[in-house]
Amino acid sequence: MTEVRSQTMKLPGVELLADLRLPTAAHALVIFAHGSGSGRLSARNQYVADRLAARGLGSLLFDLLTQDEQQLDNQTGELRFDIPLLAKRLIDVVDWVGRDPQLHTLRVGLFGASTGAAAALCAAAERPDVVAAVVSRGGRTDLAGPVLARVKAPTLHIAGSNDAQVLELNRLVGRSLHCAHRLEVVPGASHLFEEPGTLGKAAALAGDWFVTHLQAA
DSSP states (O other): OOOEEEEEEEETTEEEEEEEEOOTTOOEEEEEEESSSOTTTOHHHHHHHHHHHTTTOEEEEEOSSOHHHHHHHHHHOOGGGOHHHHHHHHHHHHHHHHHOTTTTTSEEEEEEETHHHHHHHHHHHHOTTTEEEEEEESOOGGGGGGGGGGOOSOEEEEEETTOHHHHHHHHHHHHHOOSOEEEEEETTOOTTOOSTTHHHHHHHHHHHHHIIIIIOO
């Protein structure tokens, strides 16, 4: 298993903790964007990151919200839907990676879940020369709105067959994307991919997409 190293990212106006997995000879880094809760400590994100590491892909897991912001969001639920805030935070992380002496040469992909997937597409639109691939797992990419047409990075939507609302929204988003894109439906999966084997299937699909669009290049 790839070693997990803690990082402190100094971003404009805020510092965020991150967990870095960097396999030997990795050529690409996947930045995770989790809309609410602790993306860094999410067992689902950690599982996917470990599966990506097994395929030679680095990953950076972090929380888009600070502790104080997360406490507010737990009470109100408002910040997880503040896509401009989440997108700006993610763009700042992408820029931080580009300045880091160890990471700046790696090709960058984004893996977004829930509203974090909308932030990922916004970041891809704003950093088209940096973000080379995007994967959404159960993502509310519809919340990216007018930026969808500007996304250039190849984008994969992964949705569960039992997550009817997100599945339909992902189909609609596909009509607004002008980049290479695909929708993969995981049979028997609900929104959180908690059913046996479904998260493993999603991780495999994400790994295939990132290997194709990051490592091969």
